[in-house]
Amino acid sequence: MQKKYGEAEGLEMRKDLENKLFLMRKVRFIIGMCISLWGLLFWFFKVAGFEPSMLFLLVLLEMFINQPYRFIVNRINNLNWVLLLHQVLDVILITLCMYYFGGTDAYFIIVVYSLIIIFAGVVVTIKSSFLIAGLCSLSYLILFNLEFFRVIPKGHVFNFNLNPPLSIIMGVFIAISLFLIAYVSSFLAKIILKKSEESREAMNKLKFAEDAMVQAEKLAVVGQFASGIIHEIKNPLGVILSGVEYLENEIADKPDLKVSLEKIRQSALNANSIIKDVLNFSRPNEQKLEIIDLNTALNDNLRLLKEVSVGPNIQVVKEFSREPLVVRLNTNQFEQVFFNIFMNACEAMANGGKITIRTYCSEYQQKGLKSGFRDSSCFIFGEKIGVLEIQDEGIGISEENLPRLFEPFFTTKQNKENAGLGLAICRRIINAHKGEIEIKSVPKEGTIVIIRLPLFEESRRR
């Protein structure tokens, strides 16, 4: 199950890899064109030993690598391998070019090696730039040895006639240069990544701020609305419920009327439940926090759950952390959050299934916008946090509904007593605890609700 969520997240990674491959394809095309131009210049100036047929073979090879791109991308699951294959082919192609233009003596081809190393470092990953540097050095070494032991004839276009010791020194020098280039490019990549991360973060924050503003406006409207009319609604509801009770006693001998009265009572109770939700949502949170182990709080809540029926064939699995996760909680509010999420999980599994309640200590990793609402300013990057995951095997949530789950009055449930405020209240409560709540889901597979809370020791230091 965990893997499936990984796969869902992996879609984003795949898109990223596809973009990288597309960019590599473009770069390869440009390099191919440069080599062609170079060859044409040689041909035009009639450089001795130059054979255009060999050059065109290389350009064709380059084209051959480029063409099946779409065919490969749509059929291969792990694009990392395609990326690696592309890079290895690049090294081979450049080595062939190097051999063609003068063998190991044509060390100016090293510039082309440098280009793909820098490209790998900046666009792909830092690791891959070192890998390519290694591959380039290895290719150069193989070419050098093949030439040295006369397995292949020496360069075609230029012939600098370097003596073996000088060639070796040159080889080592080139290998060191290549690794230096990989190091510098990785350094550059880090700076670029940091900058792009910062700008993405800024964009996310802006989006969050906009979302928060919209939510705050909704909240203000709900608050005004709620405080104004709840009193007016609750009183008539009180009258209806008291009236039903009175009539039930009076018509004890008329079962058909009793059924009708029961329906009236249920409708009134449903209305009352919606009002409770609106009231909870609209009032300001008064925090009465106590220092408690998250696992203890969960065990207390699970004990309470045993008293209510959670549905047929529902198995609850606890995977609690060994170490205590000390957090500051308003236990009543936390109970509300937990019950809400737990009941959602039960409702999502009409035919039964497993609900896993998992807790662990983790370090906060900024991931950007995934789903729902994440207040990114809650935690510091790398800060130790307590994580609670409630995972079900239910029907899941569709992709278009996922970002709207925390909106007030948004609901996918059909039952009338649902005001669509449950998760909005949960988020409000968790945000008031300086935590965050996130929901990931795979339709027909299940949903996982992740709550991150600051650990007490950490929060005290702030």
Add this chain to the structure above:
Amino acid sequence: MKKKILMIDDEEDFCYFTKKNLEKTREFDVIIETSPEKGIQVAIEQQPDLILLDIIMPELDGSEVAFRLVNDARTKDIPIIFLTCLADEKDLGRYDGLSMVGGRPFIAKPCQTPELVRVIREVLERKQNQQ
């Protein structure tokens, strides 16, 4: 002997059915007063065993009524149970088996008669024990 309960609430219909439901138990006699000012007078004159007091009322706030009753020597010993639609059971802190706010029992509206009867019995029992 039936206990006398004074209900001060501006919601006439709610009072009507609550009175019917409470009297059905044959344990209580319920006097209804929809005006808070008159309610205080009735409390002084009738000396009920318990007062059910709404909080939000147009003429006089329930807390103000309670303040006057508690500070009047003639009514200071009459226990008061607040009825409120501003909160529900979860908001009211549980203390010694009862929902309490500021040391006074509260019942969230709309309330079910068995719960109301339970709280009334509990409060009356405590008063008796204190005496």
